Amino acid sequence: MHAVAIVAAAGSGSRLGADLPKALVPLAGRPLVCWAVEGLLAGGVAEVVVVVPAAQRAEFEAVLPPEVTVVDGGATRTASVRAGLAAAGSAATAVLVHDAARPLTPPGAVARVLGALGAGALAVVPVLPVVDTTVLVDDDGLVVDAVPRAPLRRVQTPQGFDRATLEAAYDALEPDAELTDDAAVVRRAGVAVTTVPGDERSAKVTVPHDLALAELTLTLGETTT
Numbered sequence: 001m002h003a004v005a006i007v008a009a010a011g012s013g014s015r016l017g018a019d020l021p022k023a024l025v026p027l028a029g030r031p032l033v034c035w036a037v038e039g040l041l042a043g044g045v046a047e048v049v050v051v052v053p054a055a056q057r058a059e060f061e062a063v064l065p066p067e068v069t070v071v072d073g074g075a076t077r078t079a080s081v082r083a084g085l086a087a088a089g090s091a092a093t094a095v096l097v098h099d100a101a102r103p104l105t106p107p108g109a110v111a112r113v114l115g116a117l118g119a120g121a122l123a124v125v126p127v128l129p130v131v132d133t134t135v136l137v138d139d140d141g142l143v144v145d146a147v148p149r150a151p152l153r154r155v156q157t158p159q160g161f162d163r164a165t166l167e168a169a170y171d172a173l174e175p176d177a178e179l180t181d182d183a184a185v186v187r188r189a190g191v192a193v194t195t196v197p198g199d200e201r202s203a204k205v206t207v208p209h210d211l212a213l214a215e216l217t218l219t220l221g222e223t224t225t
Ligand SMILES: Nc1ccn([C@@H]2O[C@H](COP(=O)(O)OP(=O)(O)OP(=O)(O)O)[C@@H](O)[C@H]2O)c(=O)n1
Pocket: 007, 008, 009, 010, 011, 012, 013, 014, 015, 016, 022, 023, 051, 073, 074, 075, 076, 077, 078, 080, 081, 098, 099, 100, 101, 102, 204, 205, 206
């Protein structure tokens, strides 16, 4: 299977609060986006498209390997992934969509997604169980009810797709639609989404504490499988 990875890296990282785009923020001295690209290649992806903020394109090109295709992103993650998909090479039959904000996704997690695609799934997401009591609240923040958590899952990236299926789903999506992930795009088109086990090390860097945890993960040397 020839898989292209689209790395969504065009966000600003407002919740992280750094003075540069989140994907360029260093983790152990290297930008988050570089870690993410490395994990995808080690996991079996053949080509990589990185979607970046147009204003910082030169900074991204300066740190990414030359074989990576760099394209300008959009105002939302959905628009950025759409731009990445349009730039994918013609040889790819499968697409993985990944967040640059998940720098320590291990190669094994990437390989599980590719494996499910190879086994015939049209759409695959890595998931983890919900470990906290989970509740519904009203507009005042009062607990309305506890939600049974056994069937709930936290969804990570990379998310994998048969290329034609993902392209058709994006073609059918309204131009200004804003969905939180790509599985939601194909589900709108009626496609069944398979799950595979995710990995705690694939945690998304969203707030400063997440960056500290990623540094700690590296210190513990727990990132290579
Ligand atoms: N217009 C956008 C917005 C987000 N992303 C990417 O989507 C991933 C997940 O988004 P998130 O973690 O929310 O990143 P930001 O939008 O940068 O964060 P914030 O909401 O805190 O500004 C990130 O790798 C981000 O770079 C993107 O490519 N294009």
